[in-house]
Amino acid sequence: MRYVFFLAICMAAAAVLYTAITWSTDDQAVFLLKPGDERIVAQGKQIYAESCASCHGANLEGQPNWKTPGANGRLPAPPHDATGHTWHHTDEVLFGLxxxxAAKFAGLENYETDMPIYEDVLSDEEIVAVLSYIKAQWPQDIRQRHDQMNRQRVN
Structure with a gap:
C-alpha cells in the first residue's frame, strides 16, 4: 500500500513539474519582451535614448503627421506610445522589424524607409531591451491587449 501511495505522490509531483516547465517554455515562446524586468527596461531606456529617440521622440511621441508620407515618399517615424500602432504588432514582429x-522582414523588395536596420548594430538582447522599455511605457490595458495578441499568435 505504501508503494502505491509513494508512486501516486511521485506521479503527481511529475505532473506538477511538467506543467510548470511547459507553462514556462510556452511563455518564453510567446513573449520575447520583458517590460516587468527593471534591469532590462533600464538598459532599453538608455539604448532607446541613444539610438531611437532622435526620430521616435524622447517621450515615444514620434514625428508629426506620421501616417502621411513626406516629400521623399517615406513615412515619418511613428510614435511608440499608446497613440501609435506599435502595440498592434506581436513581440516577434516588432523584433523582426x-x-x-520592414523590407527584409516583410519581403517588400521596393519598400523604402528611413528606419535603420539594427541587425549589425544592436545585439538581440539589446533589441529586446529597447522594445521592453517601449512596452513598459504603455498603459496597463494596452499591455494586456498586446499580451493577448502574443498568446493568439501561437494558438
Whole structure:
C-alpha cells in the first residue's frame, strides 16, 4: 500500500513539474519582451535614448503627421506610445522589424524607409531591451491587449 501511495505522490509531483516547465517554455515562446524586468527596461531606456529617440521622440511621441508620407515618399517615424500602432504588432514582429527592417522582414523588395536596420548594430538582447522599455511605457490595458495578441499568435 505504501508503494502505491509513494508512486501516486511521485506521479503527481511529475505532473506538477511538467506543467510548470511547459507553462514556462510556452511563455518564453510567446513573449520575447520583458517590460516587468527593471534591469532590462533600464538598459532599453538608455539604448532607446541613444539610438531611437532622435526620430521616435524622447517621450515615444514620434514625428508629426506620421501616417502621411513626406516629400521623399517615406513615412515619418511613428510614435511608440499608446497613440501609435506599435502595440498592434506581436513581440516577434516588432523584433523582426527592428532587427531586419520592414523590407527584409516583410519581403517588400521596393519598400523604402528611413528606419535603420539594427541587425549589425544592436545585439538581440539589446533589441529586446529597447522594445521592453517601449512596452513598459504603455498603459496597463494596452499591455494586456498586446499580451493577448502574443498568446493568439501561437494558438
Amino acid at each position: 527592428t532587427k531586419f527592417g
